[in-house]
Amino acid sequence: MISQAKLQKLAKEHGTPLFIIDHDELRKNYRMFRKYLPRVQVYFAVKANSDPAIVRTLYKEGASFDVASMPEFKIVYENIKGMPAKQRQDWIWDKIIYANPNKPTETLEELDQYKPLVTFDNLEEIHKIKKHAPHAGLVIRIKVPNTGAMVELSSKFGCHPGEAVDLILEADRLGLTVEGISFHVGSQTTNFDNYVQALQLTANIYEEAKKRGYTKMNLVDIGGGFPAPYDDTVKPFRELAKVINSELERLFPKEIQILAEPGRFLVATAGYAVSKIIGKAVRDGKTSYYINDGVYHTYSGVIFDHCKYPIRSFKKAATTLCAVYGPTCDALDVVSMAENLPDLQRGDFVYSTNIGAYSHASATYFNGFPPAKVVQVNE
Numbered sequence: 001m002i003s004q005a006k007l008q009k010l011a012k013e014h015g016t017p018l019f020i021i022d023h024d025e026l027r028k029n030y031r032m033f034r035k036y037l038p039r040v041q042v043y044f045a046v047k048a049n050s051d052p053a054i055v056r057t058l059y060k061e062g063a064s065f066d067v068a069s070m071p072e073f074k075i076v077y078e079n080i081k082g083m084p085a086k087q088r089q090d091w092i093w094d095k096i097i098y099a100n101p102n103k104p105t106e107t108l109e110e111l112d113q114y115k116p117l118v119t120f121d122n123l124e125e126i127h128k129i130k131k132h133a134p135h136a137g138l139v140i141r142i143k144v145p146n147t148g149a150m151v152e153l154s155s156k157f158g159c160h161p162g163e164a165v166d167l168i169l170e171a172d173r174l175g176l177t178v179e180g181i182s183f184h185v186g187s188q189t190t191n192f193d194n195y196v197q198a199l200q201l202t203a204n205i206y207e208e209a210k211k212r213g214y215t216k217m218n219l220v221d222i223g224g225g226f227p228a229p230y231d232d233t234v235k236p237f238r239e240l241a242k243v244i245n246s247e248l249e250r251l252f253p254k255e256i257q258i259l260a261e262p263g264r265f266l267v268a269t270a271g272y273a274v275s276k277i278i279g280k281a282v283r284d285g286k287t288s289y290y291i292n293d294g295v296y297h298t299y300s301g302v303i304f305d306h307c308k309y310p311i312r313s314f315k316k317a318a319t320t321l322c323a324v325y326g327p328t329c330d331a332l333d334v335v336s337m338a339e340n341l342p343d344l345q346r347g348d349f350v351y352s353t354n355i356g357a358y359s360h361a362s363a364t365y366f367n368g369f370p371p372a373k374v375v376q377v378n379e
């Protein structure tokens with residue numbers, strides 16, 4: 001946890017808007033995940049925050065990686081490029097999954113030399129992989145309930161569980177190897193039953209595939225979705241882990257390798273945003289603060305991630321209900337219409353915690369304002 005005093009010191013030293021990444025927190029989250037889900041190999045979902053320093057820290061911790069684009073692949077690759085060729089190849093096979101079910105053919109062609117694991121969820125993709133990346137290993141993504149997740153993914157990704165074995169057999173017929181099954185229960189899933197149902201569906205598909213003669217699968221990828229502790233309503237990770245461990249034990253023999261792709265869980269609590277009040281007005285009786293960061297920048301998760309990041313003040317004083325707006329000329333650039341803040345002046349700093357996931361990663365240059373400067377702490 002970075003203290004308020006340190007956040008202010010960094011803001012004075014580096015200017016604002018500032019995005020701060022605490023690497024002690026990254027290590028703590030990674031180790032917690034490993035501790036409570038010891039059977040699971042942790043593939044950090046790079047998309048949650050692709051800062052190369054984060055990837056480096058998790059690489060040093062022994063993490064594996066879920067990438068969804070060639071640039072993300074390259075960020076991970078940077079850490080292993082010095083390895084001898086054979087060792088590097090083994091590392092990629094063991095520790096990278098390209099978990100984007102729809103890949104451009106150019107990407108597949110570039111990927112093929114690395115022979116990674118890749119996901120798919122449709123027939124067209126099988127044919128693309130066969131033609132453009134025939135050396136890849138395949139993982140089928142199935143659609144599972146995303147009930148109650150903050151970010152729903154099943155409307156866009158995953159084949160219907162009922163068609164999974166047909167797709168597996170078609171890939172097999174073409175000479176490709178389907179190594180296992182993956183799913184995503186939706187991001188920030190606080191409904192643990194989603195995992196229970198998804199694991200049961202996966203076990204059923206394993207069973208059906210075996211009955212129909214396909215026995216080459218040896219992995220289950222339980223995706224992401226592990227909730228970050230944004231507030232007290234989020235149950236502790238160890239409770240979710242307990243549920244998952246007992247289902248894994250019940251459904252999958254020890255030889256089946258279990259993977260997970262946590263993004264938010266590893267990086268959310270490691271990120272801090274500090275910005276500055278640049279304007280102040282009273283609109284419809286409510287004090288409105290304009291800050292130099294907003295939804296086109298570090299607070300992009302307000303739009304893309306359906307996430308709220310309370311704005312906090314460093315001042316201790318009586319508060320009133322205020323609005324907080326970003327710096328751009330778009331009326332969409334609203335950080336919050338309801339924050340309890342003390343009376344602040346132009347130049348005062350404000351900050352948010354738990355803003356490490358899907359925030360700076362989706363910041364834009366809209367209106368000519370660049371993304372916040374990034375500072376690494378405890379690297």
Ligand SMILES: Cc1ncc(COP(=O)(O)O)c(C=O)c1O
Nearest residue numbers: 045099187224225261262263264
């Ligand atoms: C395929 C895949 N894996 C993992 C993740 C990471 O999910 P989360 O941040 O909820 O852990 C995502 C997020 O969109 C995803 O699409």
